[in-house]
Amino acid sequence: MDIVTRYGPWAVIAGASAGMGAAWADEVAAQGINLVTIARRGELLEADADRLRRTHAIEVRPVATDLAGEDIADVVRRAVDDIDVGLFVYNAAVAPAGSFFTVPIEEHLMNVRVNCVAPTVLTHVLGPPMIARGRGGIALVGSIGALQGGEVFASYFAAKAYEWILAEGIWAELRGTGVDVVAYMLGATSGDNYEHPRETRSIDVEQLEPAVREAMEGVLNPLTSREVAAGLFERLADGPTVYSSAYNERVARSIFGMSRREAVERMSAVTTLSWS
Numbered sequence: 001m002d003i004v005t006r007y008g009p010w011a012v013i014a015g016a017s018a019g020m021g022a023a024w025a026d027e028v029a030a031q032g033i034n035l036v037t038i039a040r041r042g043e044l045l046e047a048d049a050d051r052l053r054r055t056h057a058i059e060v061r062p063v064a065t066d067l068a069g070e071d072i073a074d075v076v077r078r079a080v081d082d083i084d085v086g087l088f089v090y091n092a093a094v095a096p097a098g099s100f101f102t103v104p105i106e107e108h109l110m111n112v113r114v115n116c117v118a119p120t121v122l123t124h125v126l127g128p129p130m131i132a133r134g135r136g137g138i139a140l141v142g143s144i145g146a147l148q149g150g151e152v153f154a155s156y157f158a159a160k161a162y163e164w165i166l167a168e169g170i171w172a173e174l175r176g177t178g179v180d181v182v183a184y185m186l187g188a189t190s191g192d193n194y195e196h197p198r199e200t201r202s203i204d205v206e207q208l209e210p211a212v213r214e215a216m217e218g219v220l221n222p223l224t225s226r227e228v229a230a231g232l233f234e235r236l237a238d239g240p241t242v243y244s245s246a247y248n249e250r251v252a253r254s255i256f257g258m259s260r261r262e263a264v265e266r267m268s269a270v271t272t273l274s275w276s
């Protein structure tokens with residue numbers, strides 16, 4: 001079955017206005033699948049929509065809305081009311097950075113709404129029609145930060161852990177239905193929201209202990225959003241969990257072999273060196 005038949009004719013991408021989200025939109029549009037793009041910055045969505053319509057001769061519906069809004073299920077239901085959605089990519093995320101107790105509680109709660117509540121609600125809205133027709137794909141964009149706790153991003157890593165495990169559970173439920181579900185786990189990826197540590201400080205990796213050095217290599221050498229998005233259609237059927245690179249998969253496997261203490265301390269060394 002070709003990609004449009006399997007995952008088209010429409011896709012919904014939540015968090016599509018910048019960086020990784022815009023790269024997913026390019027990748028999906030290049031296959032000839034029409035798009036509903038969601039983010040708050042409508043002007044960015046509109047500009048991308050014009051470009052994608054011209055370049056790929058597809059239809060694009062930009063939906064400027066806040067995924068943290070209480071009415072998000074209805075907003076998305078209305079946007080897809082008359083179309084057949086065969087692919088859902090939940091890319092949006094917020095990542096409050098800093099000590100857990102100095103970050104305002106509103107930011108932690110926004111993290112829960114955008115990273116946990118919205119992917120749950122939208123998967124619940126968009127999944128059933130896919131199940132009914134026996135075709136489709138759902139990708140929740142995850143992070144290897146979800147594999148352990150860590151300083152600086154305590155609530156973000158916790159929220160991404162929820163999203164990861166949610167994807168795995170839905171994958172298990174939908175095996176055999178024709179609907180592919182995957183947690184697409186990213187490591188450091190350059191994009192609008194990624195502050196490249198190499199530009200902000202110089203880290204002498206040679207001074208680091210080997211486990212921290214291995215993890216720091218990914219932070220200092222992020223993949224580009226385009227490189228990560230290019231793997232989407234090859235990986236959709238490889239759930240429950242896939243990684244954006246062989247390096248990230250190696251890092252994940254090494255985390256699974258560590259004690260929880262080692263894993264949390266290693267991640268904390270990386271986040272405090274890079275982001276605090």
Ligand SMILES: NC(=O)c1ccc[n+]([C@@H]2O[C@H](COP(=O)([O-])OP(=O)(O)OC[C@H]3O[C@@H](n4cnc5c(N)ncnc54)[C@H](OP(=O)(O)O)[C@@H]3O)[C@@H](O)[C@H]2O)c1
Nearest residue numbers: 015016017018019020021039040041067092093143188189
């Ligand atoms: N970049 C990395 O190094 C990295 C590493 C591991 C995992 N990831 C994961 O990869 C995904 C993309 O991350 P990114 O850092 O590259 O971000 P991004 O794709 O550059 O931007 C995040 C997107 O989410 C949208 N968004 C955020 N809050 C929203 C809200 N309340 N309502 C509607 N849209 C909202 C933003 O649009 P507006 O601002 O226009 O609303 C933007 O389009 C995330 O799931 C992240 O957890 C990224």
